[in-house]
Amino acid sequence: MATASRLVQELKDQLKQRGITYRELSRELELSESAVKQMFASGNMTLLRLEKICSFLSLDIADLVQLSNQAAQQLQGLSQEQEAELVSDPKLLLMAYCLVNHWSFSEILHRYTLTEVEGIRYLARLDRMKLIELLPGNRVKALIASNFAWQSDGPIERYFQKEVQGPFFQSSFAEDGCLRLVKNGDISSIARQNILERLHSIGQQFDDTVREERKLPIEQRQGTTMVLAIRHWMFEAFIKLERPEFQTR
Numbered sequence: 001m002a003t004a005s006r007l008v009q010e011l012k013d014q015l016k017q018r019g020i021t022y023r024e025l026s027r028e029l030e031l032s033e034s035a036v037k038q039m040f041a042s043g044n045m046t047l048l049r050l051e052k053i054c055s056f057l058s059l060d061i062a063d064l065v066q067l068s069n070q071a072a073q074q075l076q077g078l079s080q081e082q083e084a085e086l087v088s089d090p091k092l093l094l095m096a097y098c099l100v101n102h103w104s105f106s107e108i109l110h111r112y113t114l115t116e117v118e119g120i121r122y123l124a125r126l127d128r129m130k131l132i133e134l135l136p137g138n139r140v141k142a143l144i145a146s147n148f149a150w151q152s153d154g155p156i157e158r159y160f161q162k163e164v165q166g167p168f169f170q171s172s173f174a175e176d177g178c179l180r181l182v183k184n185g186d187i188s189s190i191a192r193q194n195i196l197e198r199l200h201s202i203g204q205q206f207d208d209t210v211r212e213e214r215k216l217p218i219e220q221r222q223g224t225t226m227v228l229a230i231r232h233w234m235f236e237a238f239i240k241l242e243r244p245e246f247q248t249r
Contacts, residue, residue: 007050008043010068014057017204019197028056058208067211075131075144082129083155095122096131100146102214105138111218147207168225192230199228 015025026036029052039045045053054064078086086093091114098108109119120138127134133141150156173180187195206226213221239247 005043006068007064008040008045010064011050011053011057012040014059014064014067014204017200018057019201020057025053025056029053063211075148077149077151078131078144078156080151080154082131083151085129086131087155087159091118092122092125095119096126096144099126099132099140100142100144101210102142103218105140107218146210164225165227168227189232192232195230199230203228 015022022036022040023033026033029036029049031039039049050064051061054061059067086096094112095108095114103111105119105123108114109116114122123132123134123138123140126132126140131142131144133143135141150160169180171178171180203226
């Protein structure tokens with residue numbers, strides 16, 4: 001069960017992930033910014049205030065408790081060895097993806113061409129890798145967060161670059177519910193950082209939506225990928241036309 005201190009820490013994490021400052025929260029709570037800072041520093045807040053903060057974050061207290069428990073129990077990243085093993089076998093990767101997204105064992109077998117014996121073997125393998133805890137009746141408890149961080153230039157990131165990135169963008173994105181939005185312009189590093197923080201908030205909104213949609217039957221959900229990216233970059237054709245003194249930027 002989540003302790004009060006863990007709940008407060010989860011609130012802090014949720015505010016940070018959404019890019020919400022104490023100043024913004026203070027306006028919502030009709031308190032001074034210093035009072036809000038003190039409240040989080042001490043961990044002392046009323047149930048009514050907790051409910052109001054959760055409402056501001058589009059959560060209820062039960063959601064907060066669940067998030068806190070998951071954060072306390074789940075790994076937020078894998079080792080190089082775990083990542084390498086995961087991407088070495090497409091069936092193992094598929095099984096891990098489905099399980100951390102709360103598919104049941106029977107739903108996986110119904111959807112994909114895995115035999116029950118194969119499925120059980122992969123469950124046992126993921127259990128040995130410490131990514132899940134295998135429970136009676138082929139039930140599982142995920143030990144890794146669904147949005148875990150990748151190792152920088154690690155096996156999963158390289159797998160994404162080789163197997164996912166290209167095929168994902170080979171689309172017109174003209175179907176309903178699809179979007180490819182490309183923007184170019186000259187902006188400062190400060191402005192770019194501000195946009196970066198907003199993109200983090202959109203990423204958190206995606207994670208929140210995934211969590212909420214788990215309540216729906218599998219047949220009402222579709223695999224969906226969102227890629228957000230921003231960096232200092234110029235077209236190679238433009239760089240070739242720059243004067244030499246500018247080409248080191």
